[in-house]
Amino acid sequence: MTSKYRRGFDITRDSLRVFTQEPSLVILPVLSLLAVGSAFAVLAAIALQQGLVASLVTNDLYQYGAMFCAIAISSSVATFFNAAVVHCAAQLFDGNPTSVRDGLAAAWRARRQIAVWAVVAATLGTVLYILDEKFGVVGSLTRAVFNLAWALLTFFIVPVIVLDQRRSLRRQLRRSGSLFRETWGESVSATLGVSFTFLIVALPGVVLAALGYFSLDGVLATGALVGGGGIVVAAIVGSQTASAIVRTALYRYATTGEQVGPFEEREPDALW
Template identity: 30%
Template sequence: MRRLANSWALAKSSWAVLKADKELAVIPVISFVCTIVVMAAAGGAVWLTLDPTSQAGETEITPTPFTYVVGAVGYLLITFVVTYFAAVLVSGAYQRLTGGDPTLASAFSQASSRIGPLFLWSMLTGTVGLILQALRDRAGFLGQIVVRLVGMAWEIVTWLAVPVVVVEGTGPVDSLKRSASLFKQTWGENLVAQGGFGILGLLVVLPALLVIFVVVPAIPIAGIAIAAIWIAVTSVVLSALNGIYRTALYLFASRGQAPAAFSSEELQAAFQPKTRRF
């Protein structure tokens, strides 16, 4: 409970940073739009590779080997877009937390200066995602559980990889090692942070669900519009808070000093050294 309460306190500090730099909330919006565009382009490319065959007067569409290649390339491109914009958000948060006054231009500039390492990192994490998905498709019930656990472990261990790439400019292997090393220091707060934002996301979505059940039956168009806008706005805010939080954890874990807008006591409580047992 103490760790969970501390995570909520850190989330409040992240909110204070976001209020000081509201432009950071624009980055998830741009990321969403660009991701949708890339997804649409990839989907169209996959559609063009499908093989329509006619049998008994009916047309059956089947994938070709090229379909899987194009699909994999599209998935990797989407992963890169998501990774790049995550890096833009981390760049803006990093500038603010280290005493700067970020703008959208400065955040994009810093992330773009790491475009090579970010691309390589996205290819690594995207490839791991493809492998895990292939294993899930071929595994039995128990195998799927194991693969999902492996996937969750990968996401947790690599949670600080994007800040590592943005700040340190390391390649994919070194970034993975560095993120794993920082995870060993922050494992408790790392896990609770991700879980805490999941709980926070559930809580802020509840009003939208209430609107769906209460307003939509009476005024469908208005109810759906209100719920959609609420979910979109809260998703943007939570995404921005997550990026700020992640950057703050990275800074404290790597430098041992609380970044601006964060309490030293809160962060110190988050990273208490583990006691060894013999």
């Protein structure tokens, strides 16, 4: 078991090392977090200004609309910036120069596919939320099972959108699902390794923020909350970046058999 955790740490380290060739690319996931936060802040301000807060709590139609908007915004923004990271990682794997501007330009070229993807994700997410709310245990079980299946089916959706020539969402989903079936062991192991690594990184931040909120007062409480929040945000940024690089490397391995990035000196199929 220890060796599995060790491999997870090694993969995460080697993934982040890819961006040491162009450190400015770390700005991309930071921009993603800022963009999502800004969008939600604007929506919250509109809701407060228009007096919609009470309706969001009591009116199902408003509630479901807000849910759809929240998922659509978070999904579209996160996918856009992850697409930029994927493009830049692919360029670095090929030994080509790249930049933040280059990654954003590649994501912008795929904006229509990203928008369609976000709408589909928001629609399914809202429908599953309604099922969970209206049908009790059966709805919750359905939502859990479908969420898992959807996560596996769309594991490679961002690399497919950016690096593949398929424009139809149906073909993109079939391609993503096919690639995952070919590399499911490697994909699950590598992803769990990255997630576990950044969970360990985030835990001190969670503890520090909890201390600031429940136990400390004044300046110490503020400092603990800010410091803890900063650690958690840094862990989220690092996790997004490493996960995008790992999926790009696995996409290359699944499509060409080439071992690049975190798998350059190790066999991906040996991870499972």
